[in-house]
Amino acid sequence: MMRIGIIARFDVPEAVELAGKVASFLLNRGVELSVDLKVAEKLPELLEYGKDIRDMDVDMILTIGGDGTILRTQSLIEGKEIPILGINMGTVGFLTEVDPENVFSALEDVLIGNYAVERRTLLSVYHNGELPSALNEVVMMTRKPAKMLHIEISVDDEVVEELRADGIIIATPSGSTAYSMSAGGPIVDPRVEAFLIVPICPFKLSARPLVVSNKSVIRVKLLRKGKKAIAVIDGQYEEEINHMEEVVFKKSDHCAHFVRLSKDFYRKVREKLIEGGIDSIKS
Ligand SMILES: NC(=O)c1ccc[n+]([C@@H]2O[C@H](COP(=O)([O-])OP(=O)(O)OC[C@H]3O[C@@H](n4cnc5c(N)ncnc54)[C@H](O)[C@@H]3O)[C@@H](O)[C@H]2O)c1
Numbered sequence: 196m197m198r199i200g201i202i203a204r205f206d207v208p209e210a211v212e213l214a215g216k217v218a219s220f221l222l223n224r225g226v227e228l229s230v231d232l233k234v235a236e237k238l239p240e241l242l243e244y245g246k247d248i249r250d251m252d253v254d255m256i257l258t259i260g261g262d263g264t265i266l267r268t269q270s271l272i273e274g275k276e277i278p279i280l281g282i283n284m285g286t287v288g289f290l291t292e293v294d295p296e297n298v299f300s301a302l303e304d305v306l307i308g309n310y311a312v313e314r315r316t317l318l319s320v321y322h323n324g325e326l327p328s329a330l331n332e333v334v335m336m337t338r339k340p341a342k343m344l345h346i347e348i349s350v351d352d353e354v355v356e357e358l359r360a361d362g363i364i365i366a367t368p369s370g371s372t373a374y375s376m377s378a379g380g381p382i383v384d385p386r387v388e389a390f391l392i393v394p395i396c397p398f399k400l401s402a403r404p405l406v407v408s409n410k411s412v413i414r415v416k417l418l419r420k421g422k423k424a425i426a427v428i429d430g431q432y433e434e435e436i437n438h439m440e441e442v443v444f445k446k447s448d449h450c451a452h453f454v455r456l457s458k459d460f461y462r463k464v465r466e467k468l469i470e471g472g473i474d475s476i477k478s
């Protein structure tokens with residue numbers, strides 16, 4: 196019997212409503228169900244299936260929300276390597292796979308095993324011990340807006356650059372279509388074994404985005420003249436970085452896993468970033 200978890204934007208009524216419909220569909224198909232406690236609390240008929248996301252022991256997780264819901268879910272299941280099927284109830288949903296109107300035909304495919312699982316590289320982050328891994332990126336920036344960081348960037352213990360900037364982004368190929376892209380970084384095919392180092396508004400004409408091997412160890416150090424900074428992981432977790440402290444980045448031993456039914460990467464880039472853009476973003 197297939198075991199499936201359901202996680203949704205519990206603060207969005209439409210997402211909670213769809214979670215209820217998906218849950219009853221799956222129960223009728225004999226699926227062993229777990230439902231995020233925060234969602235189950237909104238749907239009394241599902242209370243008996245309520246479970247903390249961290250305790251879910253399932254073969255697949257359905258997320259009902261946007262990219263942030265996926266990013267938050269991935270950070271909570273880190274290391275378990277549970278495939279995620281993203282159902283888009285967000286504004287962009289670049290990481291999602293299914294639109295709400297196609298959810299039940301997609302679940303029919305899932306229940307007969309008609310899907311693939313795509314592995315995505317995660318970025319491990321170390322600062323006074325290991326922090327949550329990143330699926331998209333880690334952004335280091337000043338805690339105070341409109342101030343500059345003074346940082347030193349090293350790759351495999353070789354100093355690459357010293358610069359002053361609003362911040363620095365260390366991104367995975369998955370995150371190359373997110374903040375990194377907005378900061379001028381390249382879009383990187385998720386199959387490329389690379390990481391991106393992208394400065395945010397560098398105060399240095401020659402500073403450019405860098406593509407490095409994902410087998411490298413990247414170090415970013417706050418120099419003595421720097422300000423207090425924060426490191427933000429996938430927009431979900433933040434940590435304060437103090438003067439002369441260093442944040443170390445390298446490829447994680449774990450991967451994120453995504454259920455893929457049909458959409459390919461370049462079709463998403465066209466639909467959501469080129470043809471789509473702000474006009475197509477749902478209000
Ligand atoms: N200027 C920017 O482009 C900017 C600024 C801050 C954060 N972000 C991104 O937001 C992410 C957090 O997402 P959220 O939904 O919690 O924050 P959010 O609600 O602020 O949305 C950020 C936007 O980035 C999009 N996004 C997230 N991951 C993406 C990806 N891998 N490819 C393409 N688009 C993606 C989301 O769909 C959303 O529209 C961060 O990981 C960062 O990449 C982007």
Ligand SMILES: Nc1ncnc2c1ncn2[C@@H]1O[C@H](COP(=O)(O)OP(=O)(O)OP(=O)(O)O)[C@@H](O)[C@H]1O
Pocket residue numbers: 202203204205260261262263264265267284285286287288289430431
């Ligand atoms: N299940 C959840 N519980 C609490 N907070 C959540 C949950 N899912 C998402 N969030 C928060 O809401 C924010 C936005 O969520 P999400 O990205 O899913 O919606 P969106 O921004 O409308 O969609 P998109 O990211 O596709 O544009 C996320 O950054 C995350 O911090």
